[in-house]
Amino acid sequence: MSELLAVHGGEKAKTVPYGDGQRFGLEEARELLEALEQGTLFYHFGSKVKQFLSDFNEIYGVKYSVATSSGTASIHVALGAAGISVGDEVITSPITDQGTLVGILYQNAVPVFADLDPHTYNMDPASVEARITSKTKAILVVHLAGNPCDMDAIMAIAKKHNLLVIEDCAQAYLTKYKGRLCGTIGDYGCFSTNDFKHISTGDGGMVTVNSGKEEDFYRTHAFADKNYQRFGDTVHKDLQVLAPNYRMTELQGAVGIAQLKKLQWICEQRNRYGSLLTEGISGLPGVYPHRVTADGECSYWFYMLRLNLDELTCTREQFCEALAAEGVPAQAGYIARPVYMQPLFQKRQAYLNSHFPFDESEQTYEQGICPVAEEILETAVRLAVKEFYTEQDARETAAAIRKVALHYAKQEAKTQ
Ligand SMILES: *Cc1c(COP(=O)(O)O)cnc(C)c1O
Numbered sequence: 438m439s440e441l442l443a444v445h446g447g448e449k450a451k452t453v454p455y456g457d458g459q460r461f462g463l464e465e466a467r468e469l470l471e472a473l474e475q476g477t478l479f480y481h482f483g484s485k486v487k488q489f490l491s492d493f494n495e496i497y498g499v500k501y502s503v504a505t506s507s508g509t510a511s512i513h514v515a516l517g518a519a520g521i522s523v524g525d526e527v528i529t530s531p532i533t534d535q536g537t538l539v540g541i542l543y544q545n546a547v548p549v550f551a552d553l554d555p556h557t558y559n560m561d562p563a564s565v566e567a568r569i570t571s572k573t574k575a576i577l578v579v580h581l582a583g584n585p586c587d588m589d590a591i592m593a594i595a596k597k598h599n600l601l602v603i604e605d606c607a608q609a610y611l612t613k614y615k616g617r618l619c620g621t622i623g624d625y626g627c628f629s630t631n632d633f634k635h636i637s638t639g640d641g642g643m644v645t646v647n648s649g650k651e652e653d654f655y656r657t658h659a660f661a662d663k664n665y666q667r668f669g670d671t672v673h674k675d676l677q678v679l680a681p682n683y684r685m686t687e688l689q690g691a692v693g694i695a696q697l698k699k700l701q702w703i704c705e706q707r708n709r710y711g712s713l714l715t716e717g718i719s720g721l722p723g724v725y726p727h728r729v730t731a732d733g734e735c736s737y738w739f740y741m742l743r744l745n746l747d748e749l750t751c752t753r754e755q756f757c758e759a760l761a762a763e764g765v766p767a768q769a770g771y772i773a774r775p776v777y778m779q780p781l782f783q784k785r786q787a788y789l790n791s792h793f794p795f796d797e798s799e800q801t802y803e804q805g806i807c808p809v810a811e812e813i814l815e816t817a818v819r820l821a822v823k824e825f826y827t828e829q830d831a832r833e834t835a836a837a838i839r840k841v842a843l844h845y846a847k848q849e850a851k852t853q
Contacts, residue, residue: 508629
């Protein structure tokens with residue numbers, strides 16, 4: 438006999454509220470006050486953005502990075518600095534924030550979607566390689582939810598086909614792959630400090646320039662500052678190529694300095710919470726835990742399990758309702774459909790009144806081009822992860838999932 442579910446009047450598995458806390462405190466306030474006292478909020482005249490970047494560079498062990506106004510901007514900056522332009526193809530993930538795609542299209546390049554691993558939810562190297570054409574210029578990997586992509590395989594493919602690799606690390610702070618930090622493995626690593634990420638500056642972003650070459654750094658820096666090249670006392674304003682203004686302000690830099698000091702703790706907490714959840718729900722009928730990539734370390738921006746509905750007597754919605762009744766809020770899926778199902782791709786219209794660059798491309802975006810990604814989104818159940826969650830939260834959340842899965846498990850699945 439399984440336990441009586443809370444949704445049917447039983448006791449809740451979650452007995453105490455989830456741990457909570459303040460992400461901003463006096464540390465941020467002091468930095469902000471100092472920023473204001475400088476009498477300038479401009480990154481080049483003040484010291485906060487510079488300090489923020491130098492702290493970030495130290496954590497990441499990189500020589501150069503550039504601050505930006507958002508994660509979306511950081512990806513655009515990487516693509517622009519990398520010279521991605523008209524008609525180039527960029528291979529990326531169909532399960533991501535649309536911010537991954539914006540820069541590709543602003544460069545008038547064409548997104549091409551590779552299918553995913555069914556359990557890590559990251560790009561499948563075999564599918565990446567299969568999508569390469571003579572127009573492919575870059576692979577834009579997304580380390581989804583803080584789980585690293587299979588970077589050895591990706592880098593080998595890039596080398597073989599002479600492609601750039603850009604890492605979207607917006608969800609992946611201190612994510613490790615074989616002991617190396619994601620964001621330092623490809624040519625550029627792109628981060629976001631929007632208000633929902635591991636650390637927040639309200640909005641903001643960073644791009645690492647991993648070649649370590651000064652000229653690459655200068656080009657990247659200029660691409661985030663409408664081509665102004667501000668180094669030391671010299672400013673070059675010659676307009677060589679088109680570049681947007683994606684500057685970070687001193688206010689964001691100030692908050693970022695204080696936030697970076699908390700980053701390691703935040704990622705450790707999230708890593709431990711996710712690992713405990715996986716431990717607590719492994720081997721259940723009908724439930725696939727969020728699988729961490731081999732030799733990887735995940736900093737769980739969220740936790741996403743999948744249901745095997747063949748082994749369960751309920752629908753995904755019933756599973757989520759039962760979890761919610763246990764005191765464990767759960768969301769069915771992540772984004773509703775793969776990003777290629779968005780109207781922009783279906784209508785092949787990035788710009789109002791134009792079909793460029795799609796009208797010059799053979800890429801198509803019909804349903805079914807990434808069947809694994811589609812299946813993931815149809816069967817996923819997403820749970821929030823916060824650095825303030827406790828071990829008890831992990832144990833009780835796992836207990837709730839176990840209770841619901843065992844209740845709805847088909848007889849034959851239970852005894853397997
Ligand atoms: C949040 C996010 C972005 C965009 O970041 P913004 O700062 O919101 O522009 C890009 N890619 C992924 C995977 C994200 O999660």
